[in-house]
Amino acid sequence: MAEIIKKATRESFGEALCELAKDNKDIVVFDADLAAATKTSIFQKEYADRFFDCGIAEGNMIGVAAGMAAAGKIPVAASFAMFATGRAFEQIRNSVAYPELNVKIAGSHAGISTGEDGATHQCVEDMGIMRAIPGMVVLNPADHWEMKAATKAAIEYNGPVYIRLGRLAIDSFNDPETYSFELGKGITLHEGSDVTVIATGLVVNEALKAVKELEAEGINARLINIHTIKPIDREIITKAAKETGRIITVEEHNVVGGLADAVCQVVAEECPVKVTKIGVQDTFGFSGPAWELLDKFGLTQPHIAKVIRDVVAEKK
Amino acid sequence: MDSSEIKQLKILAAKARQGAILGTFHAKSGHPGGSLSAADIFTYLYYKEMKVDPKNPKWEDRDRFVLSKGHCCPSLYAVLALKGYFDWDELTRLRHVGAMLQGHPDMKRTPGIDMSTGSLGQGVSAACGMALAGKLDNKDYRVYTVLGDGEVEEGQVWEAAMFAAHNKLDNLVLFVDQNGLQIDGAVEDVAGIEPLDKKFEAFGFEVIKIDGHDFEQIKSALDKARTVKGKPTAILAKTVKGKGVSFMENQVGWHGVAPNKEQYEAATAELEAQIKELEGEC
Numbered sequence: 001m002a003e004i005i006k007k008a009t010r011e012s013f014g015e016a017l018c019e020l021a022k023d024n025k026d027i028v029v030f031d032a033d034l035a036a037a038t039k040t041s042i043f044q045k046e047y048a049d050r051f052f053d054c055g056i057a058e059g060n061m062i063g064v065a066a067g068m069a070a071a072g073k074i075p076v077a078a079s080f081a082m083f084a085t086g087r088a089f090e091q092i093r094n095s096v097a098y099p100e101l102n103v104k105i106a107g108s109h110a111g112i113s114t115g116e117d118g119a120t121h122q123c124v125e126d127m128g129i130m131r132a133i134p135g136m137v138v139l140n141p142a143d144h145w146e147m148k149a150a151t152k153a154a155i156e157y158n159g160p161v162y163i164r165l166g167r168l169a170i171d172s173f174n175d176p177e178t179y180s181f182e183l184g185k186g187i188t189l190h191e192g193s194d195v196t197v198i199a200t201g202l203v204v205n206e207a208l209k210a211v212k213e214l215e216a217e218g219i220n221a222r223l224i225n226i227h228t229i230k231p232i233d234r235e236i237i238t239k240a241a242k243e244t245g246r247i248i249t250v251e252e253h254n255v256v257g258g259l260a261d262a263v264c265q266v267v268a269e270e271c272p273v274k275v276t277k278i279g280v281q282d283t284f285g286f287s288g289p290a291w292e293l294l295d296k297f298g299l300t301q302p303h304i305a306k307v308i309r310d311v312v313a314e315k316k
Numbered sequence: 317m318d319s320s321e322i323k324q325l326k327i328l329a330a331k332a333r334q335g336a337i338l339g340t341f342h343a344k345s346g347h348p349g350g351s352l353s354a355a356d357i358f359t360y361l362y363y364k365e366m367k368v369d370p371k372n373p374k375w376e377d378r379d380r381f382v383l384s385k386g387h388c389c390p391s392l393y394a395v396l397a398l399k400g401y402f403d404w405d406e407l408t409r410l411r412h413v414g415a416m417l418q419g420h421p422d423m424k425r426t427p428g429i430d431m432s433t434g435s436l437g438q439g440v441s442a443a444c445g446m447a448l449a450g451k452l453d454n455k456d457y458r459v460y461t462v463l464g465d466g467e468v469e470e471g472q473v474w475e476a477a478m479f480a481a482h483n484k485l486d487n488l489v490l491f492v493d494q495n496g497l498q499i500d501g502a503v504e505d506v507a508g509i510e511p512l513d514k515k516f517e518a519f520g521f522e523v524i525k526i527d528g529h530d531f532e533q534i535k536s537a538l539d540k541a542r543t544v545k546g547k548p549t550a551i552l553a554k555t556v557k558g559k560g561v562s563f564m565e566n567q568v569g570w571h572g573v574a575p576n577k578e579q580y581e582a583a584t585a586e587l588e589a590q591i592k593e594l595e596g597e598c
Contacts, residue, residue, distance in 0.1 A: 028452070052448070052483070060441045060475035067445020070423070070431055072376070073452070075445070090435060091472075095442055099423050099432040 002175035009147040009202070010108045010165040014039030016151035017076060021047050027155065030065055030077040032058045038078040038108040038165065058083045062091035062105070069101035074155060080114075081107030081123035081164060085130055097133045097160045104154050105130075108165040110140075111252035112285040112293045113202060115167065122285035128257020130162040131230050137183070138229040140164040140259075142204035143172040146227055149181035157183060166202045166252075168290045173205045186233035192220035194312045196240035199250035200226045200259045203299045207250045210305035221308050232262045234270065241271040246315050248276045248307055252299055255279040276311055278304060317364075317535055325531045327594045328398060329359040333560045334587045335394020335407050341580035343411035346419065349570040351391035353495040353528070353555040354462055358395045360534045361460055370400040373427040379457050380446045382431040384439025385464035385493065386420040387572070393417050393426070401428035437470030439463070440490065444480050447488040447548075458542075462491040466498030469507050474519065480548040481520025488548040489541045490521070493528060495557035497568045516550040528553025561586055 021027045021043065033056045035041040044051040054061035058079050065075035077084070084107040085092065096103045107126050114122045130138045139154060139161060141147040147165070154161040173189075189204070190211045199207035204225045211221045222244055224236055241247060247267065251259040260277040267273055278298055285293065294300050298307070317325075332355045340346035362368065366379040383392055390410065397404045402416060409415040416425050420434025430446070433439035443461035450457050467473065480488055492512065500506045509515075516523045522544045526533040534553070541549035557571070558564030561583040575583055 050452070054475075054479060055482075057472075057475035057479070059437075059472045060444070060479055063438050063441020063472065063476065064445035064448065064479060066438075067382075067431065067442035067447075068449045069445075070442065071380075071446045071449035071453075073449050091438055091441070094432070094435040095438045 002177065005144045005172040006169050007144045007172070008166055008169045009141055009144065010039040010167060012144040012147035013106060013151055013163070013165050014042030016148045017043045018046050020152060020155050021050065024074065024155065026072065026074045028052070028068055028073050028075050030054055030061050030075060032056055032061050032079045032083065034079055034108070038106060040078045058088040059091045062088040063095050065103045066095040066099070066101050069103045074102055074104070076104040076106060078106040078108060080121060081110035081126040082121055085126040085162065086123065089129055093133050097136050100135060100159055102158055103160055105162045106165055107162065109167045110164045111166065111202065112280060112297055113166060113168040113252060113290040115290040115293060116287050118287040119284040124254040124280045124285065125257060126164060127229050127253050127259070128261070131257065131262065135160065136230060137161040139227060140201040140229055141227050142201055142225055143170060143174055145172055145174040145176045145179050146181065149179065150227060153181055153183050164201060168202065170202055171205060173208055181227070184228045184231045184233060186236040187225045187227070188222065188236070189225050190221065190223040192222035193244055194220045195246045195248060195308060195315065196222040196224060196244045197248045197250060197308060198224045198226055198237065198240070198259065198263055200229065201252055203250050203252050203294070206299060206301045207304050209301040210308060213301065213305050214308055219308065219312050226259060229259060229262055232266060234266050237263055237266045238270040241267045241273045245273055246311050247273055248278060248311055250299065250304055251279045252294070253279055254282055256282050276307060278307055317532060322531050323594050325359055325363060327591050328363060329356045330560060330587045330591045330594070331398060332359055332391045332394040334584055335397060335404070336390035337561065337575060337580055337583045337587070339390040339393060339407040339410035339417070340574040342408045343574060345411060345574050346390055347387040347572045348390070348564060348575065349497065349557040349567070350385060350388040350464060350493065350495060352559045352561060352564060353557045354388050354493045355391040355559070356529050356531065357462060357491055357493065357534060357553060358392050360531055362395050362399050364535065365538050366460065367457065370428065373401060377455060377457055380430045380443070380459045382439040382443040382446070382459070382461040383421050383433055384443070384461050385436065385467050386433035386439060389421045392421070396428040436464070436467040437472035440473055440476040443488060444476050444485060447480070447485040448483055450487055451485070458487045458489065460489045460491070462493055465492055465494040465496065465503050465509060466506070468492060468509050468512065477516065477519040477521065484546045485548045486545050489538065490548060490550045492550065492552050493555050494552055495555045497557045497571065499571050501568055512552055521548050521550040523550050523552065525552045526554070528555035529559060560590065
């Protein structure tokens with residue numbers, strides 16, 4: 001069992017940028033007055049000459065990043081998910097994605113686990129907004145090791161990428177010795193044939209704990225970690241639908257537009273099965289400590305375990 | 317510049333205007349008014365100011381041009397065709413399915429287009445990014461962008477202006493094509509932008525006001541901009557929307573309407589007469 005590292009993925013992201021910048025002189029980083037929060041400050045400390053604070057002006061930041069990419073750089077532009085994908089949606093769409101420019105957009109403080117700041121800062125739409133843009137790659141890593149690998153893959157990939165970062169410190173569950181990240185490929189974390197749980201991001205570990213808890217009850221749930229929301233791994237989802245007959249999605253995002261919809265699109269086309277969606281049920285969030293909110297929204301181990309139990313019972 | 321050089325530029329600008337009329341006529345849509353007002357600026361930039369190589373459009377050390385008022389691309393396309401980036405006949409397929417020349421500039425499809433633009437306010441930020449990249453790489457290329465006067469109503473323009481001044485982008489030149497008209501009417505009636513010179517000054521720019529149809533004034537402004545250190549330059553160019561085609565001049569209705577066959581022929585003939593007259597003088 002690998003050592004557990006408790007860390008927010010935003011911090012893993014900042015560290016990864018720093019490590020990658022050592023050998024890659026083209027990496028430049030932009031932030032919009034949130035460097036201390038998005039953790040691009042880690043990069044700023046070491047590479048001040050390649051870091052630019054754009055101030056509280058996200059639209060311009062994305063446009064500047066686009067111009068930088070047009071001149072051959074690999075710009076990374078970070079802000080809170082809300083402002084990066086919300087305020088600057090159209091700049092991402094028209095100045096980055098349409099010309100297929102090599103810009104990486106990092107959205108931190110994504111989802112309700114942003115916590116006390118409340119609904120205005122809890123973005124539950126970012127994956128949906130980014131997924132809707134043609135050609136956009138959307139990543140949502142689940143722990144420290146996955147974030148590091150995903151950041152590396154995003155830099156190596158030539159084209160626009162959105163990467164979702166969390167505020168909340170969470171336990172790692174991957175083993176760096178055996179972990180391997182492949183863009184667009186889901187990872188089976190637990191084998192099973194009764195039902196398939198497909199989870200993404202910060203709540204994957206909760207789903208993993210739930211699935212393990214149910215082993216003792218004789219429930220064999222398969223668990224798939226989808227770190228790449230787009231392009232989604234159609235093969236692994238179709239196979240799961242065929243072999244287990246039922247799917248449960250788990251995401252810290254609105255059930256409209258994100259993982260749930262991406263999975264539904266695949267099964268509707270390839271192998272229609274019933275899909276149960278755990279996530280934010282088309283509502284806004286509210287203030288509160290992160291774990292209390294995750295619990296309220298049914299995104300913690302006991303809630304996920306209960307849904308799995310119910311679905312398996314319904315199936316039988 | 318001697319008088320024959322100026323005459324040559326005037327002839328080229330008239331041809332660029334013919335290209336804009338040709339393109340919008342064949343497209344049955346597009347934006348002739350602003351294309352005509354900015355044609356002299358495009359002509360001067362590509363023929364006198366910018367270090368570019370039409371045979372190698374992606375040359376790393378080239379000067380960059382971003383048409384932030386992307387809808388005025390018909391006359392820019394015409395200048396690029398005259399420079400040899402692509403065939404003049406492409407203009408007859410402007411906005412057609414599968415065409416190289418899109419309704420708004422597309423850097424993926426069109427040689428010579430340095431940035432895809434069209435959504436107002438965005439090009440100027442991209443120009444800032446290119447200028448910053450040049451500074452970072454210690455390259456001496458310069459970046460030029462042209463905005464509409466209606467476009468400066470977009471908040472992003474001022475975000476970009478703050479960024480350009482803060483980062484001392486003295487390799488950036490920002491033109492405002494002040495033709496005074498936008499879709500809904502006169503700029504001053506729709507959402508007044510004046511005093512624009514004081515605004516850009518307050519945002520940290522060197523500001524130069526010129527007649528945007530006077531090549532000597534365009535030249536002296538750009539020469540001056542090269543000497544400005546530590547801050548970007550804004551050239552506020554007073555222009556006439558529809559310039560060069562008498563029935564289009566200062567008519568807000570010609571913002572986004574294509575000429576019909578009769579109008580196309582009349583406009584082309586009028587511009588041809590200008591060219592003939594200039595050639596006669598040469």
